[in-house]
Amino acid sequence: MSAPSLQQFQEQVSELLLRHRSLLDVVTKYTQSNGSVNRAVAKSITECGCIELNARPQGFNEEMELDQAKRQSKSHMNGHLCEACGEVVRSEMGKNLFYLSALCNILDIRLEEVVAKEADKCSTLGWFNLT
Template sequence: MVKDKSCDEVLYDFQHQVENSLLRHKSILDIMTKMEEYNSRMNRAIAKSCTMCGCIEINAKKQQYDGETFEESLKTISSHVKGELCPVCKENLEREIGSYLFYLMAMCNSFGIEISDVLDREYLNTKTLGFFSMK
């Protein structure tokens, strides 16, 4: 159903559906604290994937950039994640991301911000900055 729509249509529909479904957490204070809650829940879902399930490992160390070009450097840099989320952990993380997005849309609505405008601006910034954004 959603996959038949363009990304812009999905964002627009989702943002405006959030506007019409928020009653209990309409206050900006509720929205701000709900975003913090779901930010923590996303991090917790990742931690539990590592420590409880074991489908991923996190091996963090200082990042090293090796390579003459951006593309070469990109191949040598690590996310520090080893393995892949199992279906259960992936579904858990997706659920938490979805809840976070709900409240992000609510925050945008509170201030009359269209999420598609934000994404367009960030896309252009990323495209313009290119290589220099990684430093």
């Protein structure tokens, strides 16, 4: 089974969203779902332990070449999500995407356009997109 397009997913969300059609309801549910993604990742560290966090300064400086900075940068994560934690994180990300799509619907924005414009911006600006 192939994944639906962003447009198909956005249309599906529009058909399924019954309770939270208010802009305020959707914005707060989107925020709540984002917190649930963060919580699921944190629990994979603090409860399961399948991933570990070892954060330290990246050690960048202004004279450093971009390719050197890229090679030096770290995720601060050790390990991999186990099957159970990965499923929970994916589920929470799915809910977050659902409410992002609902927000797009209410504001009459095509999620596909948002992704395309961000991809174009990333292609054009590259590393400078992050500053």
